Amino acid sequence: MxxxxxxxxxxxxxxxxxxxxxxxxxxxxxxxxxxxxxxxxxxxxxxxxxxxxxxxxGLIDLHVHLFYEVMSDIFVGNSAPQPTTTLNAFRYAEELLNDGYTTIRDVGDLHCRAALYVKKMIESGKVDGPRITTSGPIISSNWTNLDSLDIYACGSDGFRDAVRKNFANGSDFIKLYGSGSLLLPSNEPGYPILESDEIEAACLVAKRNSSYVSVHAHGPTAIDMCVKAGVHTIEHASMITEDTLKYIDDNNLDTALVYTMFAIDEVLEEPESYNGQRMNALIDWIKSSLLNAYHNHKNILIGWGTDVGLNLYKTDPMREFRLRKEMLEMSNEDILKQATINSAKIIYQDDKIGxxxxxxxxxxxxxxxxxxxxxxxxxxxxxxxxxxxxxxx
Ligand SMILES: [Zn+2]
The missing domain is CATH 2.30.40.10 (Urease, subunit C, domain 1)
Structure with missing residues (x-):
């Protein structure tokens, strides 16, 4: 004892x-x-x-990619061999536990499922690391042009098929890529890149499997479409509108928003880069959207996310706390709940953690x-x- x-x-x-x-x-x-x-x-x-x-x-981070070591991994995918990738994922997991993250959610793995193998090693007690829940590779349309990372699907049949396959291969939940990216220069963050029937099909199969769908979504149309199709967690939620928030409230949905301020702030720190300029042009819109959700929709849970590569994470591991305080001026109580009990509720694990x-x-x-x-x-x-x-x- x-x-x-x-x-x-x-x-x-x-x-x-x-x-x-x-x-x-x-x-x-x-x-x-x-x-x-x-x-x-x-x-x-x-x-x-x-x-x-x-x-x-223990702290909970709901938006991590364990394979993600440096920023370029996200742009080009990670072509490192599976053993290297898995060891890198393990290093990240070890670092997160050391910093107090006793539970993490991996929201987008490589095809080799590094996060899943790390999770299995931790669960078997052979190594120490956080409790992990993992989506496996992200399911998307071919619009992202990230074939080294994503599984492409098309139409409701294609999405049903891809979701079933992900579950069969060990995914705990499903991650979709639902809008363009803020970081990929070829992408337009506002564009929805999936259609409603595709998202609905994914949500239905996930529900049959007693699980849920999470989606990467920045733009207002993409977010609205995902909420109405039944997605449970909106990642980033950058430009969520009052209409969508009201829809969630009016329909008593348990949709949750996972903010990722660390990644946003890091891009803002590079004002000379293309991404920095784009982020600077959008940041007021993003901040006012995130603040509106926080201040005026108290029933909608906000979860904890970071979304940065290991090398950057290590420079200031607890930066998400500072950013929620300084950029969004959230209350200390709310920030502490977001990093613990509210994130536990979002992944339906508040009977065990949080x-x-x-x-x-x-x-x-x-x-x-x-x-x-x-x-x-x-x-x-x-x-x-x-x-x-x-x-x-
Ligand atoms: Zn991400």
Whole structure:
């Protein structure tokens, strides 16, 4: 048994307790009980005294591509051999866990399914890494011209076929490419590149498989079409309109939006490049759309995403926290929920992860300070990371 003593809790991320400092008892990878500080514990327990530092649930990143090492991988696909790609994916997974991401969602793998193999190695206990849920390769139309990355399909039959094949090959959910890209110079981010019958077919097959569809979508028409066709998570959601948000609310849909500010900000940092110029021209539109969804549609969950390659991620691993605070001026409470419980709800795993509660996985980060009062505590990597009761560092 592991006992985490003298933990300071964040009330809205800790369920079933009415005290602010307590001891967390962990057995078989799960939280067995949470008692007030100073409770008795078995003599043979492994005791870790947090001495009043804050215990948060493990962080969750819903928009990662583990194969993605440098920006050019996205443009040209990754032609590295499968072993190299899989090792790179493993390095990224290891880094994410070390920084406190105990669960991640891979939203677009290569054809060789590097993320899936990394996931299997982690689940078998042979290596440490985050809990992973993976889409496999992205299904798209041939419009993206990314055949080294995407699976092309055409028409509702083609999409049904491709979705079934992805599930048969181990995908946990389905990722579609639903609009042009902001990064590919040949692409127009506003263009929808799928048709409604194709998206609907994908959503229906995913539902039959007790799963869901996530979609890359920037432009307003593409986003609206995807929402109405039944897509569950809109990735980036850059130019989502008030009409689409109202449609989600009026119809009580559980559509969620996964913001990816790290990737957006990085492109803005290169004002001389073609992408930087394009992003600069669109950023006010993007920011006002994301802010409207945040301020005026509180029932729509906003998830945590980053969407950058490993090399860039390593330069400032917690940058997403700073950007949500500084660029979008979100509240500390909302930002902390987005990185934990709200992202857990979005992937239907809030019975296991996302908050500190008896019965949930013992996935935690420990930070020195109170992130509710001062979010800058989260701008550096946590002091300690624990996954499934194992102290990672
Ligand atoms: Zn992405």
């Amino acid at each position: 592991l006992v985490l003593k003298n933990c300071k809790f964040v009330p809205f991320l800790t369920e079933g307790v009415d005290f602010e400092t307590g001891d967390v008892f962990v057995e078989n990878g799960r939280i067995e009980k949470i008692l007030p500080a100073g409770s008795e514990y078995p003599a043979d327990a492994n005791v870790f005294n947090l001495a009043g530092k804050t215990l948060l649930p 908050s500190i509660k008896e019965g949930k996985f013992a996935d935690f980060v420990v930070v020195d300070g109170d992130p509710v009062e001062d979010l800058s505590v989260m701008y550096r990597i946590p002091e300690h990371v624990i996954k499934g009761g194992k102290i990672i560092r």
